[in-house]
Amino acid sequence: MLTGREEGHNPYSSAHNLDGELGMVARTFIPQGGVILVEHPVIVVPADMEVDASVVGLDEAGSQSELYGALFSRLDSQMRKEVLALKDCSASPNAFTTRGIFNTNALDVRLEVDKRRKFQAKVQEQKYKALFLKTSRCNHSCGPNAVWRFDRLSFTLTLSAVRAIHPGEEITISYINPFLPRHTRRTQLQSKWNFVCHCTHCDAPWTFPSAISQSDKARYELSTFFKKLPDWEQWCFDENNEQFMIERHLRAMQMREKEGLEGFQDGTGSEIVAYMKHIDALVMCYGALADVQGFTKWVRKAREVKLAEGPDNALHVKVLDLWLKEPGKFYVWGWKRL
Ligand SMILES: C[S@@+](CC[C@H](N)C(=O)[O-])C[C@H]1O[C@@H](n2cnc3c(N)ncnc32)[C@H](O)[C@@H]1O
Structure with a gap:
């Protein structure tokens, strides 16, 4: 504090x-x-x-x-x-x-x-x-x-x-680049900015080497998440694997929360807030499954973030409001059920 x-x-x-x-x-x-x-x-x-x-x-x-x-x-x-x-x-x-x-x-x-x-x-x-x-x-x-x-x-x-x-x-x-392994991050910070990083992600439970390698692995996995993600349409028209895409995104979101990497997509300086990409993907998945409960939950979340981002998103928020009122109007509603 x-x-x-x-x-x-x-x-x-x-x-x-x-x-x-x-x-x-x-x-x-x-x-x-x-x-x-x-x-x-x-x-x-x-x-x-x-x-x-x-x-x-x-x-x-x-x-x-x-x-x-x-x-x-x-x-x-x-x-x-x-x-x-x-x-x-x-x-x-x-x-x-x-x-x-x-x-x-x-x-x-x-x-x-x-x-x-x-x-x-x-x-x-x-x-x-x-x-x-x-x-x-x-x-x-x-x-x-x-x-x-x-x-x-x-x-x-x-x-x-x-x-x-x-x-x-x-x-x-x-x-x-926050996706780099802990050792490399600390070396870069020390050599360019002359300090030893004591942030909670470097210092907290790091007495255990296994925790360090787990975090390094998680960061690497997150850095390649979107590149390795199977195509959404392929998932949509695959009769099996109903929950597969949803599980992938939920797991990545959890990892991002744990590592504190909600804001980063792949370390290339991309300006997209990665967490929002997961939310959008979950809206798409639940919409395609015609799952009103899941769809409503994630549209509400998207609305909350878009509202917080500022008045430029007014039109986007209006569209989300329409989908909340009438989920059937969502452009891929029920596609996975066809
Ligand atoms: C851009 S300045 C940040 C603001 C700075 N703390 C100040 O007093 O103006 C960068 C410098 O802040 C310090 N710093 C930034 N992040 C730090 C951290 N996580 N732990 C220790 N020192 C840090 C380092 O001295 C670094 O070179």
């Missing part, structure tokens, strides 16, 4: 956790799918900026510190002050560097770049590094309760809850 400084009407505030780390903490209940914050980046640079110093107007001879100094000097004074107050994991508290701050906090985003050559238009996806003031305060967990995604059109990052978060709970994201 953390107690923090109140910040307006935000559902979060900043606070120190038991290790003395500054982090982000929930002030109010945040439902699964609920938006925690939306913010614009304060700095966006090509991921290879250290190679191409011309991005900030320096020639190749410019040293790394000059490079980041030049970058930070373009911010207005208030923003520069806030950026300079962010953590630098590479230095002691009194000896931060602009490069250290940037590398500790910047997130990887992809942008579409117009690579026009002569008369040939060619749009390419390119890797960038972006610094966000608020999300920079989020600590890491190997089973995080939040995920972020960057929207190229609105140029904003949205941080949302992947499971319900209660007041006083720390809000965490994953800095790395």
Whole structure:
């Protein structure tokens, strides 16, 4: 439990956790799918900026510190002050560097770049590094309760809850691919962010090596779940195996809850909240079985998450309401009974 400084009407505030780390903490209940914050980046640079110093107007001879100094000097004074107050994991508290701050906090985003050559238009996806003031305060967990995604059109990052978060709970994201085995995760966190992970998924019952290998196996299985999942239509028209598809999804959901991986599909940075994919699949399965009870249960769950995600889902919620009222209107109702 953390107690923090109140910040307006935000559902979060900043606070120190038991290790003395500054982090982000929930002030109010945040439902699964609920938006925690939306913010614009304060700095966006090509991921290879250290190679191409011309991005900030320096020639190749410019040293790394000059490079980041030049970058930070373009911010207005208030923003520069806030950026300079962010953590630098590479230095002691009194000896931060602009490069250290940037590398500790910047997130990887992809942008579409117009690579026009002569008369040939060619749009390419390119890797960038972006610094966000608020999300920079989020600590890491190997089973995080939040995920972020960057929207190229609105140029904003949205941080949302992947499971319900209660007041006083720390809000965490994953800095790395959470499907990696525990040993690899800890090595990466130590080498890039200079800390030993004490999240509940690394530390709790891990005195037993069997528990570690069980978790590593579960994470691997989840990372390949959707790739290995048999085709839904094939299941639908197979006269046997009635419950097979449902059991697969329920088991994966349980594993996700145990590992804290509701928000991740396969570790490739996909922006789909995996838990929602299972819910949608269960709606499809129960609908195809014309099972009103199962169908209603999962449509209600889908509705709850879609409502929490925000007003953009109003139309989706309307459709779910229609199906709740008249399950027979569901587009594959009873297909498995044909
Ligand atoms: C992006 S900052 C996160 C916010 C930071 N705690 C602060 O005070 O601003 C990343 C740094 O926070 C610390 N940190 C993040 N997650 C941690 C965790 N699970 N355990 C210990 N330290 C963590 C590490 O020092 C890491 O380099």
